[in-house]
Amino acid sequence: MGDGVPDPPLPPAGEPPRAVLPLDGVVIPADEAGTLAKQIGYIYDFNDLDVMLQKLYGVRKIAEWASPRISAAEIAFEVLNKIQTDPDLVGPFLAIIYRDKRCVEPLRGMILRIAPKVTITDANVDAQAGAIAQALAAVLQQLPGAPALREALATYSNAYAGFSSAATRLLAYKALHDCLHREQKRLFSDLDAAAATADTDPESRIMLDEFVEMLDDLLQRISDAMSSLSADEQSGQSYWVADIRDAREQIRQGLENRDNGSVGIGLAMVDRVVHERPQQLNHQIIQVMGSLPLSALRDAFGAAAAVGGGPAAQLGVASDKLEALRLRLTERVKEHAIWQRADHTLQSVERQIAAGAGLNPVTLMNLWGGLKRIVRSLIAPEPEEPSTKEIQEKSDLFDDAWAQYALNVGAAEEERARARLWLAQRFYSYRNAVINRFYQVDRRLMADCKAVARLGGPVDALL
Template sequence: MLDATQRETLRNGIGDAFDFHDLDLVVEKCLGSRRINDVTADGQPTRLIALACIDLMEQEKVTVAFMQFIVGSPKCPAKLASDAIAIFPELQTVGKPFNDIVTTATTSLADNAVRIADQLTDRIAIQKLADSIAELKCYKSLHEALHQIRLSARPELPDGGTLIDPEFRREVRQFVAVLRTSSIKANDALNELPVASPQRAAQQPWINMIRDCAARLQSSLAASDIVATELALDVTARTIDPLPDQINKRIFEIAKQLPLEALLEGLGRALGAEAGPAAEALRQAIEAIGALRLALLTRVMEHSRWQDTDNALFSLDTTFKQATTEAFKKFTRQWPPTRKQLQALIEAESRSEWASELRQSAGDVDHALGRVEQSFGSPPATGSENLFRSIMFDPYEGLRLIAQTQFFSVDSALKQNCMELLRIQAPLTTITGKISL
């Protein structure tokens, strides 16, 4: 927690450099929603707005992540950056590759294992940290298995309602293969957890459901039963659609609550008992673990924002399966909030190539929607069955492809980060073994 002097320093520095709209974006990056409106309002003195944001970040325990975005902003003056780094030394690692941060943390723990163990009395706390890291990797693998299903086009029943169409039958068979492969990968992820882990029992039911959905689809296809096939596809959709968001929230919770405090406290006590080169080594270990916590949290925050946006786009996808009038109304309702989510992602990485492409594509969708409104008015007239799809599909699909590709990139990067994080399990095991009973 920040002390009174630190809160005042950050309040003044942030309030003098950032306005309400700047901080609105930073808060959204941290919490995934416009929570700034819960604690303050535009028009208030900027220092009061800054203090309200700091208090909210303290409450949500993401203050250091908040400051990372502040320090990384072009608006951040050198004095504020210097003050922030003095309070949170791990901010010096902003921009370093995650692999380098893990390497530094792993080396620091290994080199100081004996000193750390001498200051720790609770093996359980360190073991809990190791278990949490393994659990994080498991949930990331579960999320990837589900993401592969979402990336595969769900078969659409052909006009006429029969299973004679060979292309439809092929699509169903391919979808069955994806479901089976994903359920196998999900089971493999669970098997990496300890046998007694409660998460194995908690997650097994939906994995079994995906396997059962594949079996139902296969059976209905073999029997050429159109009713059973349609029902099986609907059940599969209901089973899978909510799962990525649920798993993503669990990933966020694990990373946010990764129990590094006991380790940091032990390092702090060890630092107090040392002097000279040994003290400097421990100080570096403390900064390395703090940097690791910050790096992981900000990457999970980014993934969470993309997941929320992907959920919104997934809902917009369904409009192209509806009749023109219903499609137009639903798209018109859901596009503005989705557009704001996309804009927040674009502003966070405004200089990147994908952000520039996504900005252009979002503008193309805006323009296309305006053409639809002009073509048949609002509310739309009847009799233009293909109007919405003919105008909207191409620009929307262009945007969808860019967003989906970038989300896949973020998703893959987080998986790699979780894999890299496993390297600190070895020194943690060493420390646990050296803690006196």
């Protein structure tokens, strides 16, 4: 072939043609190779990389010889294999590759595979996933030809397929839950008051116009969260999304026609979805968590570690990290479910408070007692948490307001109205503190759902 590069040998009769890289005797079936010429051109666009490549044992000649048959990723494998002999080249090479996003996807897996000592992460890659990827990379580098290890990793790959689907669904349902739960802090009673004067009061119209814009944003966030669900699962959630969409149009048309009644109907529709649907979505989270095969994935790591020998012991560390994540996620889902029940009781108390003169003291007292017990049991494990002290203080203040209300049961209506107002103010202060604490639980569970969803990405690229 010239330039000192030998012609590829002819394959034995009956076998498909094979392209042979003269470096290290790497053999790649031609029918598995991609088109190199176009992708390798992206690399050669950089003059500084071109100079660097000339130092790497004739890689350019190999690329020119193999261009119709060998993929850019395979050439990258060889390039990086040689870079390992000169650590000073690793940093500049990766910096150049990452400057052109066209190169990232075909090369990322190979970079991780043969340069495990180089940290290749972005801000969105969880430390758990990075640690596991590094452990696997080290094993694959040191034991690239161990059949038993490859078989064990194939077992992992099968487990990961089911895991990846369930992890994506878990994250999607949690995102849908948070889209709605985030709006629960909004006082719909204030919007109802604005709806009553929307036809005459400019400030009320401004408040309601802003609410319609919020619904536009909410529907977009819901759409983004649902995009990773299957068509059947999206269909199962579509009815309440349609309710929000219809409510938005009801409010918008009511404002245009100065029809306060239509505005009020639209607000009631949104209020119902925002306060009722998170409970059902929490059930979905629990269901998907039950189908998440984290244990199977952990066992697959263990199998790979068992057959891999000394270097594969790093997989044991990865397995431990995975088990820790599984246990933490399980506890977070349980915690989230209990908070969701507390939230349901909180809404029942709120409806009694909002009833005004129609408040039923016996019903309210029973609901409040149950709510207080649930919330106190939830915050007890973190006594030094600032929100724990805040909730306890506001709970005591509501108890004081309730005692004052009870003293005014037989008083004149003006005194009773003043006591009800004081009671409502104390309750809404307590309510906001509880919701803020629930938001902390939301954020912790969401962070773990994201970690689980990201967990397989870097690892899967290696396999």
